[in-house]
Amino acid sequence: MSSGPLPESLGSLQLSAVHQLLDRVADRQRQDFGNIVSDFKPDGSLITSCDRWSDAAIVAGLAQIAEQEGVLSEEGSKCVPDSPAYWVVDPLDGTTNFAAGIPYWAISMARFVGGRPVEAFLDVPSLNQRIVAIRGEGVWRNGKRLTNETRSTGSACVSLCSRSIRVLQRRADQPFPGKIRLLGVASLNLVSVAMGQTVAALEATPKIWDLAAAWLVLNELNCPIQWLAADPAQLHPGQDLTAADFPVLATGSHAEMQRLRSWGEALLHG
Structure with a gap:
């Protein structure tokens, strides 16, 4: 990993773009839910065309939002990027539920700096809920701050x-x-x-x-x-x-x- 000052937090325009990206992916997942066929990955776990589409959409979107930052994804590269900041993505966590018609799954995205998450986004499309965490600033669910x-x-x-x-x-x-x-x-x-x-x-x-x-x-x-x-x-x-x-x-x-x-x-x- 390159030396030098750590990257700054995402700016307001970048945060807005992340939310727009999540909106688009969540909308597609809601549309596909109940109308999807699954198959198996080499490790025996389930995958659907919606997993693949979601991964491609997120990786492409992040490349525009933070072009110098790598992405580690369940459905893509699984190696830790060498960029000072990088993203860790699960485009559809809960594929078994999703494929079985159980309305409970999530989109998980976290931006890492210095080896730890500094911004995190968890979207639950079926519940229209989004949880956002920013290191040192707190956690929000659908814009409402959460506390202990x-x-x-x-x-x-x-x-x-x-x-x-x-x-x-x-x-x-x-x-x-x-x-x-x-x-x-x-x-x-x-x-x-x-x-x-x-x-x-x-x-x-x-x-x-x-x-x-x-x-x-x-x-x-x-x-x-x-x-x-x-x-x-x-x-x-x-x-x-x-x-x-x-x-x-x-x-x-x-x-x-x-x-x-x-x-x-x-x-x-x-």
Whole structure:
């Protein structure tokens, strides 16, 4: 990665252009929902023509908005760009839901500077919701600022992914300390903690594009995060993240982290 001063935050015109790009992609996804055929990628995961179109549209759009900044995308290049600032994109997080006609998926985009997300955008097309986070400035949902108090809802739900439910078998002698929810969208599983919808989320095999935007949202709302293996803050230019997982436990408070940490550790260590 080149040396020198770090890039500045996005300007107002760039932010406006990002929102316009998200509007266009979200509109197309809503139109395609329920009228799409899926096939399989080499790794066995689902993909649709809408995934491919969304990825191409986002990559092309970002090239105009921030032409010197690289893009790492689930459906495109999976190597860490060597530009001082770069984008991490999941054009359609929750393809299985989308292809099955389950109206819950997300567009996830995060801009990284110095190896960490500094601007994040999560759009939920089916709900007409958009979450924006800017490092050091806060989080907004549909233009309304969110605070720590926003998520103090008394939820008892814990979000697990389909692979993290194995902790229930590994600790079968202990009752799980929460009501389990499986939403099927990694980025929104994690953000559900920041929104107060769940008290914690445990993800077994998230990729960098799954967690990039949610990571900043959680940080800005002071939600504790424990990386259970690799730390995504330790990426280096040129690193191929195709097969890299970042198991993570996110909680709404330090007390919840203490209560659930052993369950997160059991995910990897049994």
